[in-house]
Amino acid sequence: MEKLRTCTAWRNNVNCLACDGRENSFFAGISPNAVATLHLDVDNTGFPSDSILYQSGTRAESLWILRTGVVKLIASSWDGEPRIIRILKPGDVAGIEGLLAGQYAHTAITVGTVHACRAPIKAIRQVCLEHAGFQWSLMQKWQSALSETEQWLVDMTSTGASARVRMARLLLLLRDRESNRIHNFSREDLGLMLGTTIETASRIIASFLRERLLVRREADQRFYDADIVRLEMIAQGH
C-alpha cells in the first residue's frame, strides 16, 4: 500500500477539468468554473501491484477515480469464500458505496500498477448538496456498475454454458477495447471471477494458448494478445 507518487499539480483541481475530457469525467455535471472553485483535495497517486485500496467493512473515508490500470473488487460469500465480483477500469470509481453506507462493501486490490485520484468522501458529500447535476452523474456511475454486474451474472454463470464458453466471455469483457490486449490474470483470479477451480481455469487458458486464441506478448509477458473473432465464436457457444 506504499504510495509511489503524489502529483501536486492536481491539487486545487486545476487539472480536474481535463480528467478524461469532461464527458466521462467524474465531475461531468458541474460547470467547469464551479469545478475549479471546489474545495476539494484530490491526490493523484500511483500504487504498486497488489496494493489494498480498502477493505470490506471498514469505515469509508475516500473514494478513488481510476486513471490507469485495473482494480479487482472482492466480496465474500455466505461461507466466507472470496469471489471477484467486478473489475474496475480507467474512469470507474472505487468505493462509491461508502458515500451512502459509510463503509466499504468490498475489498479493492490493484492488479498491476495503478494510478488513481483519491477524493475524501466528506467533501464529495458536500459537492452533492451544492450541485444537483453532480448527483445525476453519480447515478450514472451506479447504473453502469449495476449493468456491468448484471452482465457478469448473466454471462458468467453456469446454465448451458460450459466453463470454456464462460471463459471466452470473461476474456472479452476483460480486454482493453483499444489495443485488444488482455491482462494476464493469475489462474486463481480467473477462477474467482468465473466460479471455477484454479485447475479448470488453467486447463482452459492452456488450451486457448495451444489453439493460439491467446498469444503471450513478447514485449510484456503480463499481457496476452487475443484473437477476438474466434473468441467471440466460442463465447456464442461453438
Place this chain on the structure above:
Amino acid sequence: MEKLRTCTAWRNNVNCLACDGRENSFFAGISPNAVATLHLDVDNTGFPSDSILYQSGTRAESLWILRTGVVKLIASSWDGEPRIIRILKPGDVAGIEGLLAGQYAHTAITVGTVHACRAPIKAIRQVCLEHAGFQWSLMQKWQSALSETEQWLVDMTSTGASARVRMARLLLLLRDRESNRIHNFSREDLGLMLGTTIETASRIIASFLRERLLVRREADQRFYDADIVRLEMIAQGH
C-alpha cells in the same frame, strides 16, 4: 397485462405520504408538503400473475414502485438464453434504469398478483431537477439494487458450492422475512435464477420437501413454509 384496478384515491398524491411510512418510501428526501404539491400522476394498479410490466430494449415511459407481490427481472445472455437476475419485492422500484438510459434493460414480469404505483419517467426527471434530496434517495435505490445483484453473483454461482447449497441460499433470499414463507416459484424460474436445468432444480426441491425443510402450505399451495435454521446450515455447506 390487463389492468385489474385503478385506485383514483392515489391521484394528486394525497396518499403518497403514507406510502410505506416515509422512511422507505420512494419520496423520502422530499418534504411532506412538497410531495403533496408535486405535479405527478401516480396510478396504483393491480396486475394478474405473469403480466409483463415492460420489455427489454423498449422506450422507457414509466417506472413502478412495488407495493405488494413479487416481480422477476429477466435479462438475456450472450447467446440469447434468458436468465432471472433479480427479484423485486415491495418497496423496490422496477424500470429505474429508464430514468437514465431512456430504455429498459430487462423484461419485468409479475410472479403472482402484484400491486404497484406507476409513475411517468418524465415527471420523475422533473422532480429530480427540483429536489436534490430526491436524487439522494434514488442513489440509495441504485445502491441497494447493486448490492443485491452482487450478493446473487457471490452466493449463487458455482465454485465449491453444490447446486443444493446454492438452492438453500436462494430460498433464504427469496423468503418473506416477516412470515418466513417462500413463494412456490416454478422449477423453470428456479433454474433461471440458479443457472441450472429444470431437472436439477426439481430434484433439489423434491429432496427438500422429503426432508421437510420445505412444507407446502395447506391454505395456499402457492407458498412454502421453510425450516430456516436447517436451510441456513445447508447454505453454509453442510
Place this chain on the structure above:
DNA sequence: CGATATGTTGAAAAAAGTCAATGGCAGTGG
C-alpha cells in the same frame, strides 16, 4: 374426457472438481 403444461424420476453421458505429481521461474543464501 383428451390435451397441454408442469413436475418428477431414472439411467447414461458429459463436465467439472479433487488429489497428486511435475515443471518452470525468481529469489535467497551459502
Place this chain on the structure above:
DNA sequence: CCACTGCCATTGACTTTTTTCAACATATCG
C-alpha cells in the same frame, strides 16, 4: 555460481456433480 526453496501453472487419473434424454405422473381447462 549453484543448490535450495517457494510459488504458480500445468497435467494426469479418478471421483463427484450436473446435464441430457427419456419416460411417466399430475393438474388444469376447455
